[in-house]
Amino acid sequence: MNARSVELFGGAERAKAADFVAERGETFLRVTKGLAPDAPVSASWYGDVPFTLATVTGLMLSETLVHGLDIARGARLPWxxxxxxxxxxxxxxxxxxxxxxxxxxxxxxxxxxxxxxxxGGPRLAVVIDDGTATVTRDAPPRAYDCRIVAAPTTFLLVAFRRTPIWKAVASGRMRAGGRKPWLAMRLGRLIASP
Known part of the structure; x- marks a missing residue:
């Protein structure tokens, strides 16, 4: 998929990349207008994972935020x-x-x-059990081995490997607690970065 994407933006097309992204974003919004957040949406480039409109919209936003940051850093611009x-x-x-x-x-x-x-944002229960993971937003109370508290932007940038975890911890924007706080470091090893 990356090789094909790079081919689409060779030479003169690179100058029009921003217009391309904006047009595709507008198309997405037009096509999905009026659909319920839980409506199934196809995103075949991710494999056979079932997606909802809410998930795909979140993915589009993450791609824009994180890859926009990559471009801005390369160009030495604020983002x-x-x-x-x-x-x-x-x-x-x-x-x-x-x-x-x-x-x-x-x-x-x-x-x-x-x-x-x-x-100030969502709370996720991330349960790893013998080779499977279940992630539930705003799950009912239960016993946890480890609690990770993070500022939203910090978590996003650590999850996407754009900020090192040590920096997030040292700045106080990410911390671990609970019965076994040392398990926090395993989450990033068990779940690959996007």
Whole structure:
């Protein structure tokens, strides 16, 4: 998919990339207007994962925010990502994508329940159980092994490997607690970055 995308934007097409992205975004909004958030949407480039409109919308926002940041950093331009936008990405796309991105080989024989609290945003229950993952937004109370509390933008950038976790922890924008706080580091090893 990446090779084909690069071919689409060779030479003169690169100058029109922003227009291309804007046009495709407008097309997406037009085609999905009026659909319910839980309406099934096809995104075949991600495989056989079932998606909802809410998930795909969150993915589009994450791609725009994170890859926009990559471009801005390369061009040495500012690209602020607000906590509200980051919270939308975490709440809309992360429940589906985290479960889909689990490394089943690394998760085999592992049983950990994470309480992922995004400050001012969604709360995700991430349960790894012998090679499978279930991620539930705003799950009912239960016992967790580890609680991770993070600022929304910080979590997004750590999840996408754009900010090192040590920096997030040192700045106080991400912290672990609960019965077994040392398990927090395993979440990033069990679930591949997007």
């Amino acid at each position: 602020p990502i607000g906590d509200d936008e980051a919270s939308l990405v975490v709440g809309q796309s992360m429940p589906t994508m985290m479960a889909a991105a689990l490394d089943p080989a690394r998760a085999r024989g592992v049983s950990i329940a994470f309480d992922l609290v995004i400050e």
